[in-house]
Amino acid sequence: MTAFDDLMAHQRDTEALGQILGRLHWDQEAMMPRGASVQRSEEIAALTAVLHARRTDPRMADWLAQAEAPDDAGAAALRLIARAHARATRVPGRLASEIARATSIAQGVWAEARARDEPALFLPSLAEVLDLKREEAAALAQGTDTAPYDVLIDDFEPGATAQGIGAIFDRMRPRLVALRAAVIDAPHQPPTLRGHFDRTAQMRLAREMAGVFGYDFAHGRIDEVVHPFCSGGGQDVRITTRTAEDDPFNCLYSTIHETGHAAYEQSIAPEYRLTPLGHGASMGVHESQARMYENQLGRSRAFCGWLHDRMTAEFGDLGLGGADGFYGAVNRINPGHIRTEADEVQYNLHIMLRFDLERALVAGDLAVADLECAWNDRFEADFGYGVPRASLGMLQDVHWSLGLFGYFPTYALGNVYAGCLHAALLRDVPDLDTHLGAGDPGPATDWLRTHLQVHGGLRTAGDTIRHAIGTDPDEGPLLDYLEAKFSALYRL
Amino acid sequence: MTAFDDLMAHQRDTEALGQILGRLHWDQEAMMPRGASVQRSEEIAALTAVLHARRTDPRMADWLAQAEAPDDAGAAALRLIARAHARATRVPGRLASEIARATSIAQGVWAEARARDEPALFLPSLAEVLDLKREEAAALAQGTDTAPYDVLIDDFEPGATAQGIGAIFDRMRPRLVALRAAVIDAPHQPPTLRGHFDRTAQMRLAREMAGVFGYDFAHGRIDEVVHPFCSGGGQDVRITTRTAEDDPFNCLYSTIHETGHAAYEQSIAPEYRLTPLGHGASMGVHESQARMYENQLGRSRAFCGWLHDRMTAEFGDLGLGGADGFYGAVNRINPGHIRTEADEVQYNLHIMLRFDLERALVAGDLAVADLECAWNDRFEADFGYGVPRASLGMLQDVHWSLGLFGYFPTYALGNVYAGCLHAALLRDVPDLDTHLGAGDPGPATDWLRTHLQVHGGLRTAGDTIRHAIGTDPDEGPLLDYLEAKFSALYRL
Numbered sequence: 015m016t017a018f019d020d021l022m023a024h025q026r027d028t029e030a031l032g033q034i035l036g037r038l039h040w041d042q043e044a045m046m047p048r049g050a051s052v053q054r055s056e057e058i059a060a061l062t063a064v065l066h067a068r069r070t071d072p073r074m075a076d077w078l079a080q081a082e083a084p085d086d087a088g089a090a091a092l093r094l095i096a097r098a099h100a101r102a103t104r105v106p107g108r109l110a111s112e113i114a115r116a117t118s119i120a121q122g123v124w125a126e127a128r129a130r131d132e133p134a135l136f137l138p139s140l141a142e143v144l145d146l147k148r149e150e151a152a153a154l155a156q157g158t159d160t161a162p163y164d165v166l167i168d169d170f171e172p173g174a175t176a177q178g179i180g181a182i183f184d185r186m187r188p189r190l191v192a193l194r195a196a197v198i199d200a201p202h203q204p205p206t207l208r209g210h211f212d213r214t215a216q217m218r219l220a221r222e223m224a225g226v227f228g229y230d231f232a233h234g235r236i237d238e239v240v241h242p243f244c245s246g247g248g249q250d251v252r253i254t255t256r257t258a259e260d261d262p263f264n265c266l267y268s269t270i271h272e273t274g275h276a277a278y279e280q281s282i283a284p285e286y287r288l289t290p291l292g293h294g295a296s297m298g299v300h301e302s303q304a305r306m307y308e309n310q311l312g313r314s315r316a317f318c319g320w321l322h323d324r325m326t327a328e329f330g331d332l333g334l335g336g337a338d339g340f341y342g343a344v345n346r347i348n349p350g351h352i353r354t355e356a357d358e359v360q361y362n363l364h365i366m367l368r369f370d371l372e373r374a375l376v377a378g379d380l381a382v383a384d385l386e387c388a389w390n391d392r393f394e395a396d397f398g399y400g401v402p403r404a405s406l407g408m409l410q411d412v413h414w415s416l417g418l419f420g421y422f423p424t425y426a427l428g429n430v431y432a433g434c435l436h437a438a439l440l441r442d443v444p445d446l447d448t449h450l451g452a453g454d455p456g457p458a459t460d461w462l463r464t465h466l467q468v469h470g471g472l473r474t475a476g477d478t479i480r481h482a483i484g485t486d487p488d489e490g491p492l493l494d495y496l497e498a499k500f501s502a503l504y505r506l
Numbered sequence: 507m508t509a510f511d512d513l514m515a516h517q518r519d520t521e522a523l524g525q526i527l528g529r530l531h532w533d534q535e536a537m538m539p540r541g542a543s544v545q546r547s548e549e550i551a552a553l554t555a556v557l558h559a560r561r562t563d564p565r566m567a568d569w570l571a572q573a574e575a576p577d578d579a580g581a582a583a584l585r586l587i588a589r590a591h592a593r594a595t596r597v598p599g600r601l602a603s604e605i606a607r608a609t610s611i612a613q614g615v616w617a618e619a620r621a622r623d624e625p626a627l628f629l630p631s632l633a634e635v636l637d638l639k640r641e642e643a644a645a646l647a648q649g650t651d652t653a654p655y656d657v658l659i660d661d662f663e664p665g666a667t668a669q670g671i672g673a674i675f676d677r678m679r680p681r682l683v684a685l686r687a688a689v690i691d692a693p694h695q696p697p698t699l700r701g702h703f704d705r706t707a708q709m710r711l712a713r714e715m716a717g718v719f720g721y722d723f724a725h726g727r728i729d730e731v732v733h734p735f736c737s738g739g740g741q742d743v744r745i746t747t748r749t750a751e752d753d754p755f756n757c758l759y760s761t762i763h764e765t766g767h768a769a770y771e772q773s774i775a776p777e778y779r780l781t782p783l784g785h786g787a788s789m790g791v792h793e794s795q796a797r798m799y800e801n802q803l804g805r806s807r808a809f810c811g812w813l814h815d816r817m818t819a820e821f822g823d824l825g826l827g828g829a830d831g832f833y834g835a836v837n838r839i840n841p842g843h844i845r846t847e848a849d850e851v852q853y854n855l856h857i858m859l860r861f862d863l864e865r866a867l868v869a870g871d872l873a874v875a876d877l878e879c880a881w882n883d884r885f886e887a888d889f890g891y892g893v894p895r896a897s898l899g900m901l902q903d904v905h906w907s908l909g910l911f912g913y914f915p916t917y918a919l920g921n922v923y924a925g926c927l928h929a930a931l932l933r934d935v936p937d938l939d940t941h942l943g944a945g946d947p948g949p950a951t952d953w954l955r956t957h958l959q960v961h962g963g964l965r966t967a968g969d970t971i972r973h974a975i976g977t978d979p980d981e982g983p984l985l986d987y988l989e990a991k992f993s994a995l996y997r998l
Contacts, residue, residue, distance in 0.1 A: 033545070036527060037533065045537070049724035050742035053525070056780060060522035064556055232541035250542035288548060466641035 017080035022289065024077070028068045029288040033247060033424035033495065035061050040245040040252055044237045059114075065382045066110070069102035087291060094290035097172070104152050113146045117417045124415035133386050133404040140414060141382045144375055147417050151376065160337050163376040164348075166420035170297040173429060173474050176373050179423045182430060184419070186489045191396050192240040193497055195360050197347045198398075200504040204342025205334050210304050213257040215328055220255050220269040227273045227307055228260055228459045229253070230280050242268040244275035244304075248287040251279045262325070263344055267308050274307030275300055277459060281467035296475035297421065301428025302435060303462065310436040311458050315341050324453065345503055349399065351406035358429075359496055363396045365426035368411070372419050431479050433492025435462065509572035510580065514781065516569070517587055517760050520560045522762050525739060530738040530746055536729045558602070561594035578905050582964050586782035588624040589664070597645050605638045609909045613995050616907035625878050625896040632906060633874045636867055643868065655868040658912035662789040663919060665760055665966050671915045674922060678981050683888050685989055686851050690890075692996040693933045696834025697826045705749040707820055712747050712761040714816075718790075719765045719799055720951045721745070722772050734760040736767035736796075737805060740779040743771040754817070755836055759800050766799030767792055773955045774962035788967035789913065793920025794927060795954065802928040802987070807833050808942035816945065837995055841891065843898035850921075851988055855888045857918040860903070864911050923971050925984025927954065930975040968971045 015023070035058065042054055078096050083089035094275045112165055120139035127136035151162035160168075164175045229236075234246070239254040246252050253272035257265045270399035278294050286292040294300040311317060325331060334340045348356045353364035371388055374380035380388055390401045391409040401407035413421055440446060443457045450458070465482040472478075500506070507515070527550065534546055570588050575581035612631035619628035643654035652660075656667045713728055721728075726738070731746040738744050745764035749757045770786050778784040786792040803809060814832035818824060826832045839849045845856035863880055866872035872880055881900040882893045893899035905913055932938060935949045942950075957974040964970075971979045993998070 026548075027552040027555065030545075030549045031556070034530065034549050034553060037549075038526065038529070041529065041533070045727065046745075047723065047727050049723050053522075053741040053779065056518075056524045057526050057529075060519040061526060063519065064523070118829075198598070230541070231539065233539050235537065235539050248542075249545040250539060252539075287545065344528060 016082070016086065017077045018082055018092075021074065021077035021081050021095065022088075022091065024068065024071065024074070025091070025290065026288045028065065029290070029292065031061065031068070032067055033250070033288075035065065036247070037250075038243045040254075040279050043239050043241070043243070044252075045255055055118075062114075066102060066107075069098055071324065074099050087472060089288070091290045094471060095207070097115060097178050098290070100156060101169070105150055106155060109146065109150060109153065113143075113150060116142050116146055117415065120417075121412065124409070124412060127410040128405050131403050131405045131409070133409055136409065136415070136449075137382050137385075137403060138383075143415065143417050144419075147419055148376060148378075161377070163373050163420060166376065167423065168420075169185035169420050171475055172296060173476060174296075174298070174423075174427070179375070179427065182489050183369060183423075183426065186362060186426075186430075186493060187366055189493050189497070190359060190362055193396065193500060194347070194363065194396075196506050197359065197500050197504045198349060201504060202505045204346045204503065205262065205339045206346065207261070207332060207334060207343045209333065210259050211262040211329055213259060216255040216257045216262050216265045217255075219262070219325070220257075220265050220330055221260075222314075223266055223269050224253070224273045224276075226453060227270055227311075227455055228277050228463075229273045233280055234276055236269070242272050244272045244279070247279045247282075247292055251276045262329070267312060268320075268342070270312040271304045271308040274304035277307070277463070278303040278467045281463045282470035283468050286470045286472075291471040295469075295471050297337055297477040298427035298431060299466070299475050299478050301425055302431035302479075303467065304437055305428050306432040306462070307455070307459075310432060311450065312451055312457045313341075313358070314447070316447035317453070317455065318344060319451050320453035342503060345499070346501070347504075349397075351393070351397075351401060352410055359500060362426045362429055365422050367392050367396065368422040369426070372414070372422065376419055430489050430492050431487055433489070433495055434479060434483050434485075434487040435466070436495060437491035438465075462472050508574070509569045510574055510584075512575065513566065513569035513587065513950050514572050514580075514583065515561065515773035516563065516566070517782065518584070518780045520557065521782070523553065523557055525742070525780075526739045527557065528739070529742075532746075535731050535733070535735070535745070536746055538742075540563065550818070551606075554606075558599075559835045562742055566591050572817070579778070579964060583782045586963060587950060588749055590782070593646060593661070597642055601638065601642060601645065605635075605642060608634050608638055609907065610944050611909040612909075613904065616901070616904060620897050620901040621791055623895050623897045623901070624903055629874050629877075629899065632877075635907065635909050636874060636911075639911055640868060640870075645839065653869070655865050655912060658868065659915065660912070662913050663916050663967055664788055665968060666788075666790070666915075666919070671861065672865070674981050675861060675915075675918065676853060678918075678922075678985060679858055679888070681985050682854055685992060686839065686855065686888075687890065688998050689851065689992050689996045690841060692998060694997045696838045696995065697831045698838065699753070699755065699824060699826060699835045701821075701825065702709060702751050703754040703821055705751060708749045708754050708757045709747075709965070711817070711820055712749075712757050715758055715761050715804075716745070716768075718945060719762055719803075719947055720955075721765045725772055726768060728761070734764050736764045736771070739771045739774075745769045752950060754821070758813075759804060759836070762804040763796045763800040766796035769799070769951060769955070770795040770959045775960050778962045778964075778987055783963040785963050787961075787965060787970040789916035790919035790923060791916055791958070791970050792965050794923035794971075795959065797920050798924040798927055798954070799947070799951075802924060803942065803947045805833075805836050805850070806939070806942055808939035809945070809947065810836060811943050812945035836994060837991070839992070839996075841889075843885070843889075843893060844902055844917070852889075853990060854904055854918045857914050859884050859888065860914040861918070864906070864914065922981050922984050923979055925987055926971060926975050926977075926979040927958070928987060929955075929983035 038054065038058055038061070046054060069327050070117055078092065078099065081092055083092050111150040120143050120190055123139040124136050127133060147166065148162055151165040153362065154165045155162060161176065167174050167176060217238060224236060225231070233249050234251045234253065238256060240256060242255045244251065244253045252274050253269070255265055255269045255272065278300060318341040319337040332340065334343050345357065347359055352357065353361065356364055369390070370392070371380060371385065375382070375385070386404060386408050394400050439461050443461060444459060449456065466478060467483070469478065473481055476487070530546065530550055530553070538546060570584065570591065573584055575584050601800050612635050615631040617626050619625060639658065640654055643657040646657045647654060659666050659668060666728060678725065697904070709730060715730060717723070726743045726745065729746050730748060732748060734747045736743065736745045745761070745768050747761045747764065748755055764819065770792060774784055810833040812831045814829040824832065826835050837849065839851055842848065848856055859881070862884070863877065867874070867877070878896060878900050885899065886892050931950055931953050935953060938950060941948065959968060961970065965973055
């Protein structure tokens with residue numbers, strides 16, 4: 015066995031154990047009895063410790079120093095293993111334990127603060143988590159001149175920087191604010207869906223939609239939970255969705271979104287399974303697949319025409335005045351405060367707000383005590399109305415309680431990437447609408463599979479997109495698409 | 507930290523990882539998509555290797571040498587850890603891998619041989635597995651004068667010996683053969699249930715039965731699978747069951763059986779959770795709980811009276827002529843060849859046959875080539891008719907392909923223990939039938955909980971039963987119970 019073979023054999027078991035950890039999280043949300051949470055947290059802690067020991071195994075430094083990659087895929091795997099090893103070894107065990115403990119507590123405190131709408135309750139926990147994450151960032155950055163927030167971003171979007179993302183977001187913001195304002199004030203407003211829709215029928219239709227978008231049920235399953243997600247990799251990629259009796263769109267489009275995540279994982283070349291290349295390239299690239307399935311494909315006029323007929327067959331007349339009304343209803347932009355309920359336009363504004371605030375928090379330019387005020391000011395500037403209570407503002411998301419600083423921007427980066435991929439797809443498949451109108455996204459999902467998904471983690475996030483579209487990604491295509499789509503829909 | 511504390515902390519994580527391994531097996535049978543089996547086997551192999559490394563950790567010998575138990579529970583935990591450590595270290599890694607590989611292949615070969623009814627196809631695999639298990643037994647027995655088969659039994663029923671079990675079985679066999687023959691030839695025969703029974707209603711009733719027998723749904727769940735089983739421990743003990751449209755008894759009594767296993771695990775003292783005491787004392791003691799819930803309680807005349815009314819309410823008239831016919835139908839003894847379909851009387855004969863044959867195989871007194879002939883001769887001697895084909899004979903069980911020599915006798919030991927526990931229960935709760943007749947096994951399950959289940963693995967199997975009943979266990983109560991029950995039912 016060469017050092018490369020030793021390292022890859024070690025990594026293969028680590029990847030297999032990582033799959034098990036993901037399965038435990040799935041089970042916790044989808045299957046676990048409610049009284050098992052203490053034991054489950056002990057199980058997860060034990061397995062996490064095993065994974066940490068494997069990633070910091072002293073033999074890895076020797077293997078990495080001696081390993082010679084036989085090909086490009088091997089070289090990419092070595093880079094990813096070295097990166098994970100460096101990140102794992104740089105953070106002292108004491109600090110990692112502190113972060114695990116503090117975030118576990120902070121999540122509970124956040125939930126109570128949100129339920130009682132008392133931000134002051136959450137601030138001490140948030141301050142502690144923030145301090146620990148800044149300490150972690152300093153440990154990770156040692157010996158480099160990387161800024162702390164960039165180090166944290168790197169955990170989710172390797173290679174991205176706050177400066178690069180900030181430049182994109184700064185160019186997007188004025189055009190999105192303007193588009194949002196025009197749409198909200200437009201005299202023509204699309205209809206809203208009303209009624210009661212059987213949950214069993216929704217789940218049946220959701221499974222059908224997953225199949226339409228290429229989900230492979232032989233290597234996955236769909237279950238109902240509180241918060242939809244996708245988990246697993248390789249031969250076992252599971253998705254979850256939710257149902258609400260008055261809102262079948264939520265179930266269907268959540269399912270199509272998660273199918274985008276799942277199709278990415280399911281389409282990665284089989285020879286990358288249980289290697290570092292057997293995952294999506296980054297959170298942003300992953301989100302681009304989910305967003306494109308959900309929005310550019312699933313909420314297109316062409317596909318909506320087909321879906322309208324399908325839903326009418328299932329539920330009877332929807333009272334939306336036909337396919338055009340249906341298309342309007344699934345794309346309707348409503349005034350609101352909550353990120354997870356936002357449409358294609360406002361979603362990005364929600365993200366930019368969080369990006370600027372968390373960047374300032376990590377840099378030490380914004381104190382936790384001033385966060386609510388800063389949030390509310392920025393919200394009013396972009397959305398034109400205030401935040402009546404913290405549960406509709408800075409307390410709405412779980413992320414910061416979990417220490418997930420640097421995660422939010424990947425959502426909007428995903429939209430930017432999706433815009434680029436959509437433009438490139440339309441060049442290669444000019445008659446896409448004909449297929450979508452027949453309920454067949456196959457030409458689009460095939461294009462994504464061969465141009466992007468099959469390569470998994472072979473390339474960095476930026477190179478993954480560049481390889482698929484042939485140029486550097488930028489925000490232009492997304493903004494052009496949004497302005498064209500919503501100007502037409504709202505007759506601006 | 508003392509050596510004892512270090513050892514128990516190490517063990518706690520090992521126990522937590524062991525729970526995860528059990529969960530993976532549950533998921534594989536109950537949830538896993540069909541295309542994920544290769545990856546799942548890699549995940550299980552990786553986690554099994556982690557567990558093996560923890561159980562053979564060189565620090566354990568030092569800890570075990572230095573640890574001082576603070577109390578009886580600590581001393582029992584030390585004994586169990588030392589035992590597992592000794593077993594894990596005595597088997598060379600090369601041999602453990604060989605057994606894993608050979609049994610994995612043999613299981614597939616066995617399935618094909620059974621499907622094609624070709625025993626010759628299976629014999630080479632069986633011979634290889636047997637040789638490897640004999641090698642393992644020799645490794646485990648080194649430095650002692652324990653016989654190979656006793657070493658293998660010890661894996662499932664610590665402390666039991668072939669001689670002790672054989673003496674019990676030899677006393678049971680003539681009385682059971684005679685009872686079986688009398689019953690089969692009796693002029694009066696109970697009715698048989700016929701009809702179609704909605705599977706959803708069966709599952710609803712199965713969940714109700716689990717609740718009636720004390721299953722804690724806050725710390726478990728019930729799902730439908732091909733082969734019923736119970737898995738997990740501590741806060742998360744799951745059971746599975748199956749449905750067949752023409753046989754609701756199978757679903758209900760399988761569920762009550764698994765509820766017995768689950769109630770044992772769920773009732774163990776919470777302070778034993780994630781310690782070596784947090785499991786049942788042995789396979790035999792575990793089986794005694796499952797059998798007692800299923801048979802002595804669930805198939806009693808008193809409980810059958812209540813269940814008859816409950817099932818009639820669910821499915822309408824069952825065509826059995828009332829509660830007496832119902833009681834006869836659930837206890838009916840049918841001529842047949844298959845162990846898993848056998849009743850309370852014949853089941854033990856099936857086990858004794860396997861015990862004698864596998865004991866001879868491991869001792870080298872019976873050649874694999876002569877197994878089918880030996881099986882068929884013995885079957886005809888005990889049951890009075892021949893075995894028409896190997897799938898109804900030596901190919902019917904998966905156990906030997908998996909290397910599970912020494913496992914079969916624990917099923918019948920469980921029946922023997924259940925007989926003893928039932929007799930002791932009736933002394934303490936003389937009006938048990940009044941409660942069972944009202945659909946309330948509570949006084950029985952409470953008695954089992956306080957006398958046996960709560961203690962988990964604190965005592966050896968034999969001491970666990972002795973502690974519960976106050977005397978040494980023997981086969982007398984079981985045989986007296988069976989002869990009385992079936993003589994009355996068949997009007998002998």
